[in-house]
Amino acid sequence: MRPHDPLPSSLQFPKRSSVTEVLDRVPIERPALTYRGPKALRDSGELVSAMQPYLSPGARVLDLGCGPRDQAVVFDHLRFNYVGIDFDSPAADIAADAHSIPFARETFDAVFSYAVLEHLHNPFLALSEVNRVLKPGGIYCGTVSQGEPFHSSFFHATAWGFISLVETSGMRIQRLWPSYDTLRALAVMGRYPRVIRLLLRAVDALHTKFPLLAPRKRIAWTERERMLDDLYRAASICFVVQKKP
Numbered sequence: 444m445r446p447h448d449p450l451p452s453s454l455q456f457p458k459r460s461s462v463t464e465v466l467d468r469v470p471i472e473r474p475a476l477t478y479r480g481p482k483a484l485r486d487s488g489e490l491v492s493a494m495q496p497y498l499s500p501g502a503r504v505l506d507l508g509c510g511p512r513d514q515a516v517v518f519d520h521l522r523f524n525y526v527g528i529d530f531d532s533p534a535a536d537i538a539a540d541a542h543s544i545p546f547a548r549e550t551f552d553a554v555f556s557y558a559v560l561e562h563l564h565n566p567f568l569a570l571s572e573v574n575r576v577l578k579p580g581g582i583y584c585g586t587v588s589q590g591e592p593f594h595s596s597f598f599h600a601t602a603w604g605f606i607s608l609v610e611t612s613g614m615r616i617q618r619l620w621p622s623y624d625t626l627r628a629l630a631v632m633g634r635y636p637r638v639i640r641l642l643l644r645a646v647d648a649l650h651t652k653f654p655l656l657a658p659r660k661r662i663a664w665t666e667r668e669r670m671l672d673d674l675y676r677a678a679s680i681c682f683v684v685q686k687k688p
Contacts, residue, residue, distance in 0.1 A: 454567055456611050462603045470618045471670050480520035484513035485557055490584050491517055493618060493683050494553060497582045498523065502552040505576065507544070507569075507585075508559030509535050523553075541569045549578045556585035558679065560608075561596040570612035574686055583614065583684040590625030590678045592633045602674050605682065614684045621677030626650060628678030 474493040482488065498504075500522035506514050509527030512534040518525040528544070529535035539545050541556075541563055554573050560566045573583050588599040600608060602619060609616050629635070630643035664672070674680065 452568055452571070454571060454611065460603075460607045460610060462606045465606050465616055466602065466619075466671065469616050471620055471667070471674055473620050474618070478517075481516050483517050484511060487514055487517055487555075487557060489620075490555070490557070490586070490681060491521070493681075494555070494582060494584045495521070497683075497685070498553055503550065504553045504555055505544075505546070505551045507541055507554055507556040507573070508562070510557070512536070514555065514557065518555075542572065544572045544576050546576045548575050549581075550576050552578055552581050554581070554583045554585075556583075558586050558588065560585070561588040561591075561599050564597050566598055566600075566608055567611055570608055570614070574612045574614055577614075577686040579686060580688040581686045582617070583686070584682065586622055586679045586681050588679045590676065591628040594632060600680065602680060605680060609682075609684050614686050616682065617685050618681075618683040619674060620681050621673045622679040622681055623677070624650070624673075625676055625678045 474489055476488055477492040477495060478488045498521075502523045504518050504523045504525050506512070506518075506525065506527040509515075509529045510532050512527045512532070515525050515527060526536050527534070528537045528539040528541075530538065530540055532538075537545065541559065542565055554577060560569065563569045570583075577583065587605055588594075588596060589601055591599065598604075605619070606616060624647060626643060626647035630640050630647055633640060633643065635643070
C-alpha cells in the first residue's frame with residue numbers, strides 16, 4: 444500500500460490566514476472527561492471524549508499512524524469500526540503512507556492521529572488526504588507536537604501553524620486545547636544531561652504549583668487569555684477538526 448512512485452499532487456493555499464478569528468471562535472478549554480472505558484497504552488481519554496458527540500455506534504474510524512495499535516481497545520469499546528494504518532509498524536492492519544491513504548473518497552466518519560503530524564514530511568498533503576477519505580461532516584481528532592524536542596520529527600506546529608494547515612485542507616477547526624507544558628516535555632524528552640532534566644522537572648513542578656511567580660500572571664488577564672497562554676506554551680496541541688457537510 445506504500446506508493447513507490449507516487450504521482451505529483453497540487454495543493455491550493457489561501458492568500459491569508461484567519462488565525463485570530465479562529466482562536467476567537469473555537470473552544471480552547473479541556474473537554475469534559477466523559478469516556479469511561481478501557482485505557483490505551485497512550486491515554487486518549489480527553490481526545491475520545493471530545494470525539495464522542497460527533498459519532499454513533501458503528502462509525503468507521505481510521506487510526507492514522509496507529510503505532511502499536513493500542514487505540515483499538517478504546518474504539519472497540521465504543522462499538523466503532525476501527526482500522527489502523529502505519530508506515531512501518533508491524534501491528535498495523537495495513538502498512539500505508541499518510542501522504543497517500545489507500546481508501547476511497549468519503550470512507551470514514553472519523554480519522555484519529557495520536558502524535559503523528561510532526562513525523563510527516565508534508566503535513567499539508569497528509570491533511571488533504573484526511574479530508575478526502577472523510578465523509579461530509581466527518582471529524583479529524585488527534586495531537587500535534589509544538590514545544591516537544593526533536594523526536595524523529597519534521598514539522599512541529601504552533602496553534603497558528605496548525606490553523607494554517609487546516610485552512611489549507613478546506614476543513615474547519617472545532618476545538619483546540621493544550622496537552623501538557625513544554626517544560627515537562629523538555630524534562631522528559633529533552634536531549635540534556637540527567638542533572639539538567641532533573642532541574643527542568645523541578646522548574647516545571649514549581650511553575651505548576653505557583654503560577655503567580657511568573658510576572659505575566661500578575662496582569663489582570665481574562666480566563667480566556669490565561670487559557671490561550673497555556674495553549675501557546677503547550678508541548679503538544681490537541682484538536683478536533685471537521686470536514687464541511
